[in-house]
Amino acid sequence: MNKIFDYLKNIKLPKLEKQSLPGIIFWGVVLALSVGLFIFARGLTTCWRLTSLPGMLPVSCGVPSDSNGSAFDPTTSASGTSLPPTPEPPAPEVDYPKWDGASRINIVFFGLRGGDPAKEDCPLCTDTIIIFSVDPTTKTASMLSVPRDMYVNIPGFGYSRINTAWTSGEGARLPGGGPGLAMKTVSQFIGVPIQYYVNVDFNTFVAFINMIGGIDVYNDENLRLDPLGNGKDKVRLTCCGMRHLIGRVALAYARCRDESQGCTDGDVGRAKRQQKVILAIRNKVFSPEYFPKLMAQAPELYNLFSSGIHTNMSLDDAIKLAALAKDIPPGSIKQGVINNSMTTFDNVILGGQNASILKPIPDKIRVLRDELFTTGGATSPIAQGDPRALMQADGARVSVLNGTFTAQLDARTGNYLLQQGVTVTGIGQAPQGYNQTTIVVHSPKLYTLRYLITLFGITSSNQIIIKPDPSATVDIEVRLGTDWISKIPAGY
16 A cells, blocks of 8 residues: 555656635526526515515504504604614524535525516515426436416415415415515426525526627517617517527517517516526636636626525535536536426416416426436435445545645645545645645546545535546645644544
8 A cells, every 4th residue: 555655656746826815705696697586577576675564464464553553653752752663573484405516406496576566566575486406426417497378276275376475475474484475386386396496586697698709599589679678778689599689688688578578478488598698607607708707807797796695505506506517517407497387277266366377287287397306316315325335436546645735745635535435546635735624626526525625624625626627637736734733533
């Protein structure tokens, strides 16, 4: 074994610079860019900016009167002085599953209507719902658009349109609020677990598209889009070919379902255009000619998206998903829309009013679901099998670099990893000293990453550096810190 490490000592490893903090932030942000967080419909806005629906809370149920019939103002004291408003209690917190980095992951993207509650009948209705599923094992992904008028069972509230689940969850202040109930409703209807949700701000979408210089989509319709919605800003998109869209035009393109503008197939056609926009963003962000420019904009991107993207995904999981998403080619992303052949039209009474709905044909939807989500499959939230066996099957090339003043720590650790079945292809000195052991990932060997995170007791996202490099001679670097000196098992 010592002869092996005498040989490994002579291997020259390329010097790599530590990823900057903006770089780490960027990889958290790039999740949104790579898998299409820009899903929206009828004036997207973020839920935290919206006021409560009238009648949803006691203070908005009209102005009560006292026993004499005089108007009573709950914000004024008996002496007539103004009182501070009573804060509304937040919805109870709920714990969401932590992604292990190797299992299939399902994310649902919601686009809220938004708007003024006094003028909009349902500002918290999710008129755009798209499930995005990623399989790390096969490095494939899929998208499924769900119509907003689908008539489904909303847990605890009975049957209604699927786009009202968010409103019901917010109004009842359930654990997880609107997102929690919307996730549960979609999961129950489609029959796959939903681990995460994402909601994107309308203004953030437009600003980002403009920041990257627009996107290119293949348009096969003759469209007369109206970005401002007032008829004074018409934009023509002719058929058929690639068309360049700036922010406001991309928004109008993805929102359009008006036949007078040339947009056919109603919600089904709109869902297809939204998926085109998602893939166009992905292609622009990860294009070799543009990606270096985007990296330079990391601080600006972080400021832009920190207030415009809302999700229950942690930065750790975002980093792992970003590393994977970059290596999924467009041809490996399946697309599906629940169309009119999988539903029947009907009318019911909702809230005392006549309402048009879509009743699902379960067997047909199930076939589409299985085509998109099952490769081993969407119903398995955690990767099965022994972590060590999964790591070994990954076949990742690992180098061990000593970032301490303890001599031979790299060789001793390399020997230890070899005994665990890790493919160690090199050892050496780290480019700088480290207090905490840090893992640098050059390619998405996620089973190995998960195994090493557990083995070295990695607890912070700052200890994981995502640095894609197809020319790297190793897949993963382990840069040993002083925290490892006391942890290395005896005998090594």
